[in-house]
Amino acid sequence: MTTIEQQLQQVRQRLHAACAAVGRPAEAVTLLAVSKTFGPDAVAEALAAGQRQFGENYIQEGVEKILSLAQHPARADMAWHCIGPIQTNKTRLVATHFDWVQSIDRLKIAQRLSEQRPPHLPALQVCLQVNIDGGANKSGIAPVEALALARRAYPRW
Numbered sequence: 001m002t003t004i005e006q007q008l009q010q011v012r013q014r015l016h017a018a019c020a021a022v023g024r025p026a027e028a029v030t031l032l033a034v035s036k037t038f039g040p041d042a043v044a045e046a047l048a049a050g051q052r053q054f055g056e057n058y059i060q061e062g063v064e065k066i067l068s069l070a071q072h073p074a075r076a077d078m079a080w081h082c083i084g085p086i087q088t089n090k091t092r093l094v095a096t097h098f099d100w101v102q103s104i105d106r107l108k109i110a111q112r113l114s115e116q117r118p119p120h121l122p123a124l125q126v127c128l129q130v131n132i133d134g135g136a137n138k139s140g141i142a143p144v145e146a147l148a149l150a151r152r153a154y155p156r157w
Contacts, residue, residue, distance in 0.1 A: 004042060005049035008033070032081060036061070040068040047074045055102070057084025059093050066097045085139055092116045095124060105129040105140050110153035126154075 001009075011031065019026040034055040035043050043054060043065055052074065056062030059082060066080055081100040086109050094101060095116035104110050104126050117124050128149060131140030141149055 002045050002049070004045040008046060008049045008051055032083075034083065035065060040065050043069060044072065047072060047078070052077050053079050053081065055081040055083040056098075057082070059084070059086070059090045063093050063097045086113075088112060096121075098124070100125040100127070102127045103129045103139070104149075104153070107149060107152055110149070114153070 008031075015029060015031060016026045019029060030053055031051065032053045032055045033046055033051050034057075035046075036055075036057055046054075047069075054065075056065070062080060062082065069075060069078075072078075079099040080097065081102055082094045082098045083102045085103055085105075086094055086101070088108065091109060091112035095113045096118060099122075101113060101124060104113075105128070110126070113124055113126070128146055129140040130143055130146050131138045132143055134142065
């Protein structure tokens with residue numbers, strides 16, 4: 001058993017225990033493995049251990065991994081999440097290569113991602129980033145702005 005496989009097994013055991021403690025089915029929780037600073041070989045090891053959801057906050061590093069694993073047999077079952085802030089000059093990379101964006105906090109970013117998503121790909125899954133306590137050192141929109149951003153960015157909702 002590889003170290004990554006052992007670590008994933010330990011995390012899954014803790015996840016199952018936490019779910020059991022609150023009466024929630026463990027299958028209702030998705031484990032997102034952040035592969036930041038780990039290379040494609042480590043991601044391939046995690047894939048071999050059954051992990052399918054991966055998060056990256058370094059966009060270019062993530063794209064390199066996505067491309068290097070594009071022919072992996074499990075690629076169709078994988079999902080890549082962009083979990084960090086997105087600069088406008090990186091939206092095309094995100095729209096083209098990632099399956100999820102966890103950090104939409106501006107209309108401009110949402111619009112660019114939508115416009116730049118290649119038509120042959122499924123819709124980009126997105127989460128709005130909301131700064132619920134108004135912390136100055138945190139990213140995200142104010143809670144009162146969330147619905148308006150969602151409606152303006154995704155009018156088909």
